[in-house]
Amino acid sequence: MAQRMALSTNYAIAYAVKNCDVDVIAAYPITPQTTVVERLSEFVANGELDAEYIPVESEHSALSAVIGASAAGARVFTATASQGLALMHEVLFMASGMRLPIVMSIANRTLSMPLNIHNDHQDMMSSRDCGWIQIYISSAQEAHDTVIQAYRLAERLDILLPVCVCYDGYVLSHTYEPVEVRDKQKVLEYTPRVERPHVLDPDKPITMGVMALPNYTYEFKYQVVDALKRVPKALEEVDAEFADKFGVKYGLYEEYMCSDADVIMIALGAIASTARLAIDNLRSKGFRIGLFRPRLYRPIPVELWKSVLRKAKMLAIVDRAIAFGGCGGPLFSDVATMFINDSERPLMINFIAGIGGRDVTVRDLEQMGLMAFKSLEEGLKEQCIYFGVRGVDYGL
Amino acid sequence: MIEIRWHGRGGQGAVTAAELLASAAIMEGKWAQAFPSFGAERRGAPVQAYTRIDDKPIYNRSFIYEPDVVVVLDPSLLEGAELRDVLSGLKAGSKLIVNTKLSPKSLAEKLHFKGEVATIDATAIALEVIGRPIVNTAMLGAVVKTVGVVDPSSVLKVLEKRFSGGVLKRNIEAIKRAYESTLQEVA
Amino acid sequence: MSELKKWFELPIGCTNIEPGSSLNNITAGWRVFTPVIDEKKCTKCYLCWAFCPENAIKIADDGFPKTDYRYCKGCGICSNECPAKAITMIRQEV
Numbered sequence: 001m002a003q004r005m006a007l008s009t010n011y012a013i014a015y016a017v018k019n020c021d022v023d024v025i026a027a028y029p030i031t032p033q034t035t036v037v038e039r040l041s042e043f044v045a046n047g048e049l050d051a052e053y054i055p056v057e058s059e060h061s062a063l064s065a066v067i068g069a070s071a072a073g074a075r076v077f078t079a080t081a082s083q084g085l086a087l088m089h090e091v092l093f094m095a096s097g098m099r100l101p102i103v104m105s106i107a108n109r110t111l112s113m114p115l116n117i118h119n120d121h122q123d124m125m126s127s128r129d130c131g132w133i134q135i136y137i138s139s140a141q142e143a144h145d146t147v148i149q150a151y152r153l154a155e156r157l158d159i160l161l162p163v164c165v166c167y168d169g170y171v172l173s174h175t176y177e178p179v180e181v182r183d184k185q186k187v188l189e190y191t192p193r194v195e196r197p198h199v200l201d202p203d204k205p206i207t208m209g210v211m212a213l214p215n216y217t218y219e220f221k222y223q224v225v226d227a228l229k230r231v232p233k234a235l236e237e238v239d240a241e242f243a244d245k246f247g248v249k250y251g252l253y254e255e256y257m258c259s260d261a262d263v264i265m266i267a268l269g270a271i272a273s274t275a276r277l278a279i280d281n282l283r284s285k286g287f288r289i290g291l292f293r294p295r296l297y298r299p300i301p302v303e304l305w306k307s308v309l310r311k312a313k314m315l316a317i318v319d320r321a322i323a324f325g326g327c328g329g330p331l332f333s334d335v336a337t338m339f340i341n342d343s344e345r346p347l348m349i350n351f352i353a354g355i356g357g358r359d360v361t362v363r364d365l366e367q368m369g370l371m372a373f374k375s376l377e378e379g380l381k382e383q384c385i386y387f388g389v390r391g392v393d394y395g396l
Numbered sequence: 397m398i399e400i401r402w403h404g405r406g407g408q409g410a411v412t413a414a415e416l417l418a419s420a421a422i423m424e425g426k427w428a429q430a431f432p433s434f435g436a437e438r439r440g441a442p443v444q445a446y447t448r449i450d451d452k453p454i455y456n457r458s459f460i461y462e463p464d465v466v467v468v469l470d471p472s473l474l475e476g477a478e479l480r481d482v483l484s485g486l487k488a489g490s491k492l493i494v495n496t497k498l499s500p501k502s503l504a505e506k507l508h509f510k511g512e513v514a515t516i517d518a519t520a521i522a523l524e525v526i527g528r529p530i531v532n533t534a535m536l537g538a539v540v541k542t543v544g545v546v547d548p549s550s551v552l553k554v555l556e557k558r559f560s561g562g563v564l565k566r567n568i569e570a571i572k573r574a575y576e577s578t579l580q581e582v583a
Numbered sequence: 584m585s586e587l588k589k590w591f592e593l594p595i596g597c598t599n600i601e602p603g604s605s606l607n608n609i610t611a612g613w614r615v616f617t618p619v620i621d622e623k624k625c626t627k628c629y630l631c632w633a634f635c636p637e638n639a640i641k642i643a644d645d646g647f648p649k650t651d652y653r654y655c656k657g658c659g660i661c662s663n664e665c666p667a668k669a670i671t672m673i674r675q676e677v
Contacts, residue, residue, distance in 0.1 A: 006418055006423070098596045099596035174432055177422070177428065177430075178428065197595070198595070198598045198600060205603075206598055206600045209598075216593070219588070219589065223590055223591075223593070223595050273455045274455060274456050277456055359458045361459075362458065
C-alpha cells in the first residue's frame with residue numbers, strides 16, 4: 001500500500017531505493033547526503049532490504065565498487081555530494097563508458113574553498129558532461145518517484161546509461177514534507193529485472209572496460225553520444241508508464257505560465273519551486289512572465305526546450321553555479337548555444353544566485369524578473385549578473 | 397499558510413520539534429514543510445528551524461523572514477544579537493512563545509513586544525519529567541496549545557511512531573504538562 | 584590491417600566479448616633474440632615458466648619447459664632468471 005509520510009528528500013530517496021530492491025549499495029558519508037545511505041544501512045541491518053552494503057573508504061571507491069557490482073549484473077545504488085562527487089570525477093566517465101545502469105543521488109552542495117556544506121549546483125555542473133543522464137528535481141515526492149523512474153530508464157536495453165538524480169542540499173535534502181511512498185509490489189512490477197547483453201560471468205568470460213587505441217576510442221565514445229540521443233523519448237515513455245501505474249506525470253520539463261510570456265525565467269531544482277510564487281506576484285502586477293524548470297538536464301532535449309522558450313522576448317536564466325572565466329553560468333551557456341544559429345531568438349540575461357547556500361527568496365526572484373523586464377525595455381546593459389553579491393552594483 | 401520559526405540552541409531539539417509539528421500536520425492530511433537552518437552544527441550554538449503548514453502544496457523553499465509564530469526554546473536567546481534574530485520580521489498579529497519563568501505580561505514589557513505572548517517554564521518541566529534540559533517536546537505542547545494548528549492527538553501519534561518505552565512516556569508527559577500550564581496573554 | 588569496424592558494429596560499453604582473443608595476436612615477429620633451452624643443464628625449477636611475461640612457456644609431458652615461439656617476444660627474462668644458466672639467447676636470422 002502506498003503510504004503518505006513526512007519525509008526529508010534524503011529519506012524519500014532511501015525509501016525509493018529500498019522499494020526498488022537494489023542488490024548492492026556502496027557509499028561514503030558526506031554532508032548533506034549522509035542520511036540517505038545512513039537510512040539505507042539501517043534498512044539492510046534490520047532486514048527490510050536484502051542487499052550488500054559496502055562501507056568504503058572514499059567516494060572514488062564507492063563508485064568503483066558499484067561499477068564492479070553493476071558489471072556483474074547487480075542493481076546498484078550510491079549517493080554523494082560536493083567534494084565526494086569531485087573525488088568520483090574520473091570514475092564517472094568509466095561508469096558511462098562501460099554503459100552501466102547505476103543510479104546515484106546527489107544532494108548538491110558547493111565546492112571548497114571556502115569550506116561550506118551548503119547548497120549550490122557547482123558540484124554537478126563541474127561534472128555535467130560525463131555521459132550520465134542528469135535529472136534535477138524540486139520536491140521530496142519528485143525525488144522519490146524519479147529514483148524509481150531512474151532504474152527503469154537506466155536499465156532499458158536501448159539506453160544502458162548511469163543516471164544521477166540531483167537535488168538541492170539542505171533546501172531539499174533536509175526538508176520534511178509529505179511523500180507518498182509508492183507500494184513496493186507496484187514498484188517492482190514497474191522496474192522488472194532485465195537481462196543485459198554483457199555482464200561478468202565466470203562461465204562466459206568477457207573483458208569489460210577494455211583499452212582502446214586512437215583507432216577505436218572515438219567509436220566507443222560515440223556510442224555514448226548516440227545512446228544519450230535516445231534518452232528524451234525513453235524518459236517520456238518511462239514517465240508515461242509511471243503515470244499509468246502511479247497516477248503522477250512529471251514530463252521532461254515543467255512550464256508555468258509560459259504561453260503568453262514576454263519573459264521566461266529558467267531555473268533548476270528548488271529555486272524553480274520558489275520562483276512560482278514570484279511569477280504569481282509579478283503576474284498580479286501585470287508582468288507577462290513565465291517559468292521554465294528543466295527536469296532532464298543531460299541530455300538536453302533541445303527542440304523541446306526551444307519550442308517553449310523561442311516564443312519569449314527575453315529569457316532570464318538563473319544559475320546556481322559559477323562558470324569561472326566563462327561566458328556566463330552553465331545553464332545560460334547551454335540555452336544560449338541552442339539558439340545561436342537562429343536569426344530570431346530571445347534576448348538572454350543570466351543571474352548567478354544562491355551560491356554557497358545563500359537563500360533565494362521570492363522577493364529576490366521578483367527582482368530578477370523586474371531586471372529582465374527593464375533590460376528588455378532599455379536594452380541589455382549586463383549579460384551576466386552576480387545577483388546579490390555585496391559590493392557589486394549593476395544599476396538595474 | 398502558517399509560518400513558524402523556532403529558535404534554540406544546538407542539542408535542545410528545535411529541529412526535531414519543527415519536524416514533529418510538520419509530521420503531525422501531514423498526518424492530518426495537510427501540507428507542511430520542516431527544515432533547519434544549519435550553521436556548522438555545534439552543541440549550544442544558536443539554531444533556527446522552520447515549519448510551514450498549509451491546506452495546499454507549498455512551493456516556497458526559502459527561509460521564513462516574517463513568521464506568524466516565533467518559538468524560543470532557550471531564555472538566553474532573549475539578549476543581544478540573538479534577541480534581534482528572535483524579533484526579526486515579527487509583524488502585527490505575530491505570536492511569541494517563549495520558554496521562561498516570566499509571565500507573558502512581564503516578558504512583553506521587557507521585550508517591548510506588542511502582540512500575543514505565551515510563556516511556559518519548559519526547562520522546569522523537562523528537568524522534572526525527562527531529567528534533562530531538552531525542552532523541545534514541552535515547547536511543542538505549548539505551540540499546539542497556543543497556535544492550535546494541529547490536533548494534540550496527532551502530535552501524540554507522531555511521537556508514538558518515533559519513540560517508545562520510557563522515552564515516549566516521558567515526552568508525552570512533558571507535552572501534556574506544557575499544554576496544560578502554558579500562559580497566554582495579548583499585550 | 585583488417586578493415587576497422589564502425590561504431591555500431593562494436594559491442595557496447597568497451598567490452599571484449601571474445602574470450603582468449605589475445606591468442607590471435609602472434610607476436611613472434613617482435614623477436615630479435617630467441618631463447619634456446621639446454622635440457623642437459625635444465626633442473627626443471629620452472630622459474631622461466633613463472634617469470635615469462637607472455638605466458639609463452641609451457642611445461643611439456645617430459646617435464647621440461649618449452650617455449651611457444653609464436654608468442655615469445657624475445658625479451659630474455661627467462662634467460663636472465665635461469666639459475667642453471669640453461670637458457671641462451673641466440674640471434675635468429677630471418
